Amino acid sequence: MSIGDLPERLHQAKSPESAMLSLPGDQTPGNWFGNSSAPPPPGGGGVPPGGCQCTLAVEFVRRWSALPVTSSTSCPRPESLWRNPSFVRLFTAHACNLIGSSLTAVALGLLAHELVGASVAEVMGITLAIRIAVVVFVSPFAGRLADYLGQRRTLVAADMIRALVVVGFLWVEAIWQIYLLAFLLNLAASVFTPVYKAIIPGLVSQTLYPRALSYGSIAYDLANIAGPALAGLIIAFLGFRANFAANGITFLLSACLIFGVPYFRGRARNRAPADSPALLHGVRAMLSRPSLRLALLFSLQISIISGFVLVATIDYVKNELALPDAFYAWAMFAYGVGSVAAALSYGNAGPRSRNLGITAAPPVILGVLLAAGLATGFPWLVAAWILAGAAQVVLGIRGNELLAAYSAPDERPHIYAAHFSLSHAGWGVTYPLAGFTTAAWGFHGAALLFASLSAIVMGLRLCLRAWQ
16 A cells, blocks of 8 residues: 555545544454454445444444444454564563663663762763664654665664664773763664564554553563663673673574564565655644644653653652652662552553543643642552553553554554654653753652643643644
């Protein structure tokens, strides 16, 4: 399917409802995720055999969550993702990347401390700024690169480049070398991640895609736990620089797994220039299609709550509550527990329950931030962070569902790359804003400001719908 053959529902919508509710009802991957060249039914609607259709009682939920609500009792039972060899290989490769990146994150902080001592926070801050800048400005080109090289070659090349770069940290002796290698490392990552995400909808059905996203979120959270633990063992026996070598091995393992993915066999390796979408097609699509704009608003909500949690929690626990380091670890553990629990629940829930969760997530984020601004004490912080972790992961999963549902296979790498770039632009604002406001106004003042931002995003969504 070429870009010119995209269904009219992807480009022109007379109302937000028609743009956001016109997913085909067929549960097979051939219609929703584009694994078949057959176009969707006229008008983008349709009800699958067996009568999976919405009722008036949940119409509001369907309109709010932007995906159709189906009856879980009449839909066919999904098969297991773990019987899909292509998904298993790609998921395992991604898990290797996540664990390896956690090893490097730990070792990089220790390397910076070895080189500059007390100024390590400044070095890490600049490194983070480099990451965000590279992702924002490079990721939109990942789709075009995948068009010319092919998806498998793009992913394997990105892993090989990262393996070489991360091993280079073994010989770093100056700060500028850290910045250079961080630039190259994030350059390859900004290509790998969106292309990887764009492949998954082509591997699984509509029914299994939310579960695949849930597993990906769980892998991310578990890697943040297992990675530092493994890094500590390596440091104890081999020193912190050995973590860079271990990360290089994980990238090579990932490349080998991707090279053998059955999904890529027999697929076209290159695309003719005339058939490739325009260079910034993904960015234009993200800003013009109502449902893709909704995915961006979800990402903005995530950056608001996560940016505040990740930056401001340490200041509150250590400075305002004057608690030991272990309490900060417990607070962040609660945030991770909420994320994992919500991802598991979302992946196993029916469509109606998922849509109810999406409806509740933005108000929950607003309530958590208001509570952070008004309440005091560690117990409420733990409870609030559990809810925050749950809400942000639900919005993240639904955002990826929207990207898959409202894009054609030929343009999907461009759409995911543009979303990856634009969503990181939000992180580039909320990270420093949380740091500056917490330092100037304290934890509670900063929380109220971020609550205001969350309310503005919710209001912006309503205004966009009314304007359209």
